[in-house]
Amino acid sequence: MISDTHGIVYDAERIIKKYEKNVQMCIHLGDLVKDAVYLQNRFPNLKFEIVRGNNDFTKDFPSEQVIELGSKKILITHGHMYSVKSTYDLIVNHAKAFRVDACFFGHTHQQEEFYSDGILFLNPGSLAFSRDGSKTFAIAEVTPYGVVAYLEKV
Incomplete structure (x- = not known):
């Protein structure tokens, strides 16, 4: 899972090439969808x-x-519609309304993993402009018991 590539796809290509035979899908959480189309x-x-x-x-x-x-x-969303840069309350309530097991979002350019009411919330960070200077992504594994997250750095 990647987010916020902002026109810089080199690292995304390398990551996908490395994992493509071991994953079911790639999720791009926005900014920029043209990057996702290129990768697709x-x-x-x-x-x-x-x-x-x-x-x-x-x-x-x-x-x-x-x-x-x-x-x-x-639930997959970019996160900007839920003010995730200032609070997680809106996205948590939104995900709860959908009765999902997990919610993946981006927008903050920071990796994040937390649980609220049994729902996993996962932000892969950014491969282009991470807030801490590292290029980040995430891998999620769906098991019979839940969704497990692996926060990764390039």
């Missing part, structure tokens, strides 16, 4: 789920969606 074309055998962010001015992709992986439901 570069890796046509890999399933992609893409949502748009605050710097994406196309209506070709949803701003959020609920995907099902195995028996788990996951």
Whole structure:
């Protein structure tokens, strides 16, 4: 899972190439969807789920969606519509309303993992402009018991 590539796809390409045979899909959480489309074309055998962010001015992709992986439901969104830079209250309440097992979001350019009411909230950070200077992404594994997160750095 990646987010906030902002036109810089070199590291995303390297990561996807490294993991493509061991993952079911790549999730791009917005900013920029054109990067996700490029990556999707570069890796046509890999399933992609893409949502748009605050710097994406196309209506070709949803701003959020609920995907099902195995028996788990996951809300994917960029996060800007829920003011995640200042509070997690809105996104937590939104995810609870959807009764999901996990919520993946971006926008803050900082890796984050936390639980609220049994829901995993996961932000992969940014491969382009991480707040702490490191390039980050995340891997999520869906198990019968829940969704497990692995926060990674390039």
